[in-house]
Amino acid sequence: MHGYRSTLAPMAGAPAKARLSRYYPWLVFALSFGLLLSDYMSRQVLNALFPMLKLEWGLSDTELGALGGVVALMVGVLTFPLSILADRWGRVRSLTLMAALWSLATLGCALANSFGEMFLARLCVGIGEAAYGSVGIAVVVSVFPRHLRASLSAAFIAGGAFGSVLGMGLGGVISAHFGWRVAFGGMALFGLILVALYRLLITEKGLLARRQELGEDVSASQTQAKLELRPLVSALFSTRSILCAYVGSALQLFVMASMLAWLPSYFGRYYGMSGAQAGLTAAAFVLIGGAGMIMCGAFTDWIARHIPARKWIVAIAYSVLCCVLLGAAFQLPPGTAQLVLIGAGMLLAGGTAGPASAAVANLTAPAIHGSAFATLTLVNNLLGLAPGPFFTGLIADHIGLRGALQFLPLVGLLAAVCFVIGRRTYSADVHRLERMRAAAGNR
Known part of the structure; x- marks a missing residue:
């Protein structure tokens, strides 16, 4: 009887493992897409709050433009170096750290009492968001077969447009009823909840197992991740x-x-x-x-x-x-x-x-x-x-x-x-x- 049970155990566990394997890539996509929405919501909510900030703090249009521009500046400057670090340090760990930073920085925007404090918080939002788009899409394509890459890449990138609309729309509605600080706080809370879920449900081990299922030579990939700068640049432009x-x-x-x-x-x-x-x-x-x-x-x-x-x-x-x-x-x-x-x-x-x-x-x-x-x-x-x-x-x-x-x-x-x-x-x-x-x- 004992032998009979031990024989059935792997058979009973196999379907559950197959189901987990089938759903896991979509869980990765859903949470990664959700964080991209948070990324752009935190970035674009500011646009809906310009009139309130201008009135309350007496800001000029140049100062308002600077609050938005500093995020784009940080993204442009830091995307490449931070993405290289993420490839070497671990993508899951890097993504959760990035999202936590931009969410906490958005909360800092809600607590700001001057242009200088707001500018510093927005600068940190830009640092956190700098490499999320590139590293996030790398995670998504790594857990799906090649024939789905155009669909998944396009859907992921489109999250930027949807997040922008949500950030401006929700930001305007929330600020009209509760004030601009609550609008920033709402965006921060959404991001922090997703960070917790991502950290709980997505792991480097899970991504590695999925890549092995797709037939990828993981040992060779890990070696390539440690390329020196010169061969890395050669591989990117070869x-x-x-x-x-x-x-x-x-x-x-x-x-x-x-x-x-x-x-x-x-x-x-x-x-x-x-x-x-x-x-x-x-x-x-x-x-x-x-x-x-x-x-x-x-x-x-x-x-x-x-x-x-x-x-x-x-x-x-x-x-x-x-x-x-x-x-x-x-x-x-x-x-x-x-x-x-x-x-x-x-x-x-x-x-x-x-x-x-x-x-x-x-x-x-x-x-x-x-x-x-x-x-x-x-x-x-x-x-x-x-x-x-x-x-x-x-x-x-x-x-x-x-x-x-x-x-x-x-x-x-x-x-x-x-x-x-x-x-x-x-x-x-x-x-x-x-x-x-x-x-x-x-x-």
Whole structure:
């Protein structure tokens, strides 16, 4: 009888283990996505509180801009070095530390009594958020098979748009009823709850076991994570296709970032909307852009399931179609037809995020994915997210905002050219990387 029980025990435990294995990646995604929402909610809630802070503390617009800009500055400066440290120190430990820092710093914003105290707290928010996007997406792609990478990458990145809308929307509602300090405190509490759940449910051991289930050579990955700076940089920039993925992604985000920044002003100037109406209308297009990222990522994985190189063709199509739709939209006078075309264009504006992220993941070793996505984030900021709104405004000063937006979609054609060039060497570059991994595993 004892032998009979001992024989049944493993059999009874096997289905439970299989269920855990099946649900664990989605638990990782859900909590990582939740923390990304917290990231952008904590970052963007400030925008909804500008009027109250300006009135209570007598701040200038320059000082208000500095409170928002210091976060972006810290993210741009620290993303790459902190992502390298996370690859070596442990991603779970790094993510929970980052999220705890930005949540506590957001709580510090609620307790601030002067511009200087608020500025210091916002600086710490930026330090905490600096590498979360790159390391978080590295964790997500590590627990799913390759054929889902475009979908999951796009869905994860879209969390930034949803978090921005939630931060501004909830921040405005909470502050209207309870004051701006409670708005900051609510964002901080949400982040701290997620930190506790993440620390309790997600472990390095669990991620390692999942990677082994997917057939990854973990011992080789751990060795690659300890690469010196020079070979690491070489691995991140070694192929033409990965360079094209970086630049193509950034140029397409140049278009999306410019649209998001200037749509409220466009609706105010050309549709005669009030500030509140223009903001709400623009927020609707932000949601369309975020939903488009997810839809485009899922479609990319579906159409390229058996032929991964098709992801490049899809990225080319997204860039070209977005250019055509937005270009046509701003040739039309303000009205329903223009709004429909803008919505269709925004649906595709961030569509290349999934294919580009999947390409970067496939062209680098899993152990340095944090560093690879940090590089992608850095290029996206330097060539896309930061200069897009600025140069669009610069052109608008000379030919008007509508004229600037008529030329803006042409940048998407440059993104398409990058994806065309990258596609030509992608398959050869992936095969070369796989041969290098196999050689490293045999040593």
